[in-house]
Amino acid sequence: MLAFAERSDTGRKRPHNEDRVAADPPRGIAVLADGMGGHKGGEIASALAVETVTRELANRLPAVGTESPDDEAYAPESLLARDVVNEANTIVYETARTQPQYEGMGTTLVVALFYDDRLTLAHVGDSRAYRLRNGRLEQLTRDHTLMQELIDRGFYTPEEARASLNRNIVTRALGIEESVNADLQEEIALPGDLYLLCSDGLNDMVDDETIRLTLDKFGDNLEAAADGLIEEANGNGGQDNVSVVLARVLQPFPGRRSWFRRFVDWFQ
Numbered sequence: 001m002l003a004f005a006e007r008s009d010t011g012r013k014r015p016h017n018e019d020r021v022a023a024d025p026p027r028g029i030a031v032l033a034d035g036m037g038g039h040k041g042g043e044i045a046s047a048l049a050v051e052t053v054t055r056e057l058a059n060r061l062p063a064v065g066t067e068s069p070d071d072e073a074y075a076p077e078s079l080l081a082r083d084v085v086n087e088a089n090t091i092v093y094e095t096a097r098t099q100p101q102y103e104g105m106g107t108t109l110v111v112a113l114f115y116d117d118r119l120t121l122a123h124v125g126d127s128r129a130y131r132l133r134n135g136r137l138e139q140l141t142r143d144h145t146l147m148q149e150l151i152d153r154g155f156y157t158p159e160e161a162r163a164s165l166n167r168n169i170v171t172r173a174l175g176i177e178e179s180v181n182a183d184l185q186e187e188i189a190l191p192g193d194l195y196l197l198c199s200d201g202l203n204d205m206v207d208d209e210t211i212r213l214t215l216d217k218f219g220d221n222l223e224a225a226a227d228g229l230i231e232e233a234n235g236n237g238g239q240d241n242v243s244v245v246l247a248r249v250l251q252p253f254p255g256r257r258s259w260f261r262r263f264v265d266w267f268q
Contacts, residue, residue, distance in 0.1 A: 001253040002250060003220075005246045007227065011240050013239050017043070020032070020046035027061055029114075032050070032127055034199040035106070036173065037102065050109075053088050060080055078186055085122050085182045089179065093178055105175060106173040107125070109123060110125075110128065112247060114189060117252055124182050125170050131193060132212065134192075144173075146170075196215070205239065205242065215229075
């Protein structure tokens with residue numbers, strides 16, 4: 001019902017790769033992280049975050065109840081995603097605090113969880129999630145960066161921001177503080193939708209229109225599309241590590257009479 005492809009590349013300028021990606025198609029999980037904090041720190045932070053999130057989601061998803069959640073603003077799966085991101089933050093933070101060689105390390109994080117014909121996104125930092133639907137590419141996440149705040153206040157246009165040397169100063173990251181506030185959002189996932197998670201090594205090197213054209217060009221061949229995106233980034237200079245996870249919705253995947261499904265059925 002879902003098809004995935006994942007790629008991570010060092011790029012053309014960096015000596016090592018601080019990105020980490022993972023996908024678990026049977027459980028509908030995709031995770032991407034872009035580490036920061038030096039040669040070892042960034043690699044460790046992103047690895048800890050991705051491994052913690054994928055492991056805890058896989059272990060705990062089967063126990064997610066079918067009753068309405070306590071926090072009715074979100075589905076139980078979304079609340080679980082928020083919890084495991086918080087757990088990952090604690091692990092990265094405590095590792096940095098207790099091991100001097102990793103002091104100051106952190107990571108961005110974007111998590112996609114597919115369930116019951118829906119998608120939950122949880123993200124921290126400037127790694128992004130996009131959706132291609134009916135030929136239209138839309139950025140679903142909002143960057144946690146100083147530049148995005150300046151754009152929101154009208155000091156820069158998005159076009160001016162792309163040329164700024166300060167566009168990648170993040171205002172929120174996993175593992176920097178004792179707690180973190182991950183953005184949560186829920187979307188309806190439709191057959192034919194194509195979702196892209198990426199590190200800034202892609203969107204800094206490749207504009208949104210080229211991303212859209214590349215995804216359109218390769219159609220349903222997700223492996224070729226992922227390779228094509230990496231090649232575009234490297235062809236434009238490859239200034240940073242570049243990572244992508246693609247997820248295609250092949251057909252509906254309704255849950256087993258979840259509270260959301262019962263709610264929808266009540267109105268039909």
